[in-house]
Amino acid sequence: MxxxxxxxxxxxxxxxxxxxxxxxxxxxxxxxxxxxxxxxxxxxxxxxxxxxxxxxxxxxxxxxxxxxxxxxxxxxxxxxxxxxxxxxxxxxxxxxxxxxxxxxxxxxxxxxxxxxxxxxxxxxxxxxxxxxxxxxxxxxxxxxxxxxxxxxxxxxxxxxxxxxxxxxxxxxxxxxxxxxxxxxxxASSDLQGLNISSRALFVRNVKLVFHYFRNMLVGMKLYRRGPSGIIRAIRYTYSFASYGLKQYIRLGQI
Structure with missing residues (x-):
C-alpha cells in the first residue's frame, strides 16, 4: 500500500x-x-x-x-x-x-x-x-x-x-x-478550504470533544489510574474544548 x-x-x-x-x-x-x-x-x-x-x-x-x-x-x-x-x-x-x-x-x-x-x-x-x-x-x-x-x-x-x-x-x-x-x-469563506456550514461545524466540534475524552480515557489509558485518571481526562477535555472554542471564535472559523 x-x-x-x-x-x-x-x-x-x-x-x-x-x-x-x-x-x-x-x-x-x-x-x-x-x-x-x-x-x-x-x-x-x-x-x-x-x-x-x-x-x-x-x-x-x-x-x-x-x-x-x-x-x-x-x-x-x-x-x-x-x-x-x-x-x-x-x-x-x-x-x-x-x-x-x-x-x-x-x-x-x-x-x-x-x-x-x-x-x-x-x-x-x-x-x-x-x-x-x-x-x-x-x-x-x-x-x-x-x-x-x-x-x-x-x-x-x-x-x-x-x-x-x-x-x-x-x-x-x-x-x-x-x-x-x-x-x-x-479570510473570506472561500478561503477556509471547505464549504462547511456553521451548524455542521458546530456538530463536528461537539463530536470531537467526545472523541477527545475517549482518546484520553482509553487511548492514553488514564482509566488505569482510577478516579484520579478520570478526573485528569475530564480536565484535559475541558481544556481542549475551551481552547478550541476560543481559537475558532478569534479566527472567525465558527
Whole structure:
C-alpha cells in the first residue's frame, strides 16, 4: 500500500533538509507545496526526489494542504511540517497501519520542543492530538489558519508522538501572532478550504470533544489510574474544548 508524505514550505531549507533526510526512506512519494521560497528550499526538495508545487500563498493554510493532498498519487497520505521529527519506529509503523482495513485515518500526539530541548507534553493545557495519516480521498483541511483535518470516515488514535521543534519559547513571538491573526481575520469563506456550514461545524466540534475524552480515557489509558485518571481526562477535555472554542471564535472559523 503506497504512502505519500505531504509538506508545505516557505524558506525552510535547513529544516527541510533534516526532515527529508529523516523521512525519505519510508515513503513512496514526497510532495512539497512551496510558497515561492527565496532560499534553497526547492533545491533541497528536488535533491531528495520530491514533487515540488510552487505557488503564491493563497491566504489559507487549508487550501495549501488540500492542494498537496490532491496532487499525491498514492492511496494514503501522511501530513508533516518541516520542523517536526519522528523516530524510526514511528515511521516504520505507518505502513503497517495502512494495511488495516478497519480505519480511514489515524491521529497521533504532538509535543512541542523548546529551543533548550524542553519537551512540552501539554503546550495548550492538554495533550494535542492531530490526524496525520489518512486515505487520500477521505482527508481534507478546513481553516485559513491553524487548519484542522476533516475526515470522512473512521479515525483511530495511536498514542505515539510527533515532536514539533519550536523556534521560540513558550509564547508566540508577537510578529507571528499578529500575522496569523491577520490571516484568520481577513479570510473570506472561500478561503477556509471547505464549504462547511456553521451548524455542521458546530456538530463536528461537539463530536470531537467526545472523541477527545475517549482518546484520553482509553487511548492514553488514564482509566488505569482510577478516579484520579478520570478526573485528569475530564480536565484535559475541558481544556481542549475551551481552547478550541476560543481559537475558532478569534479566527472567525465558527
Amino acid at each position: 503506497g504512502i505519500s508524505a505531504c509538506l508545505i514550505t516557505k524558506n525552510e531549507e535547513d529544516a527541510l533538509t533534516r526532515s527529508l533526510a529523516m523521512i525519505s526512506p519510508y515513503f513512496d512519494e514526497i510532495v512539497v507545496v512551496d510558497g515561492m521560497s527565496e532560499d534553497k528550499t526547492v533545491e533541497v526538495a528536488t535533491r531528495f526526489g520530491a514533487v515540488v508545487i510552487q505557488r503564491e500563498f493563497s491566504g489559507s493554510f487549508a487550501i495549501e494542504r488540500n492542494c498537496g493532498i490532491e496532487r499525491v498519487h498514492n492511496d494514503w497520505v501522511f501530513i508533516l511540517d518541516p520542523d517536526e521529527t519522528l523516530g524510526p519506529e514511528f515511521l516504520s509503523m505507518l505502513r503497517d497501519l495502512t494495511s488495516s482495513k478497519g480505519y480511514d485515518a489515524y491521529s497521533f500526539l504532538r509535543y512541542d520542543v523548546l529551543p533548550d530541548g524542553t519537551v512540552l507534553e501539554t503546550p495548550c493545557g492538554h495533550p494535542e492530538i492531530h490526524v496525520r495519516l489518512a486515505k487520500k480521498d477521505r482527508l481534507r483541511y478546513y481553516g485559513a489558519i491553524h487548519e484542522k483535518a476533516v475526515v470522512d470516515g473512521k479515525i483511530k488514535f495511536i498514542p505515539e508522538v510527533i515532536y514539533h521543534h519550536r523556534g521560540y519559547f513558550e509564547d508566540y513571538p508577537q510578529e507571528k501572532k499578529e500575522r496569523f491573526d491577520a490571516i484568520g481575520r481577513d
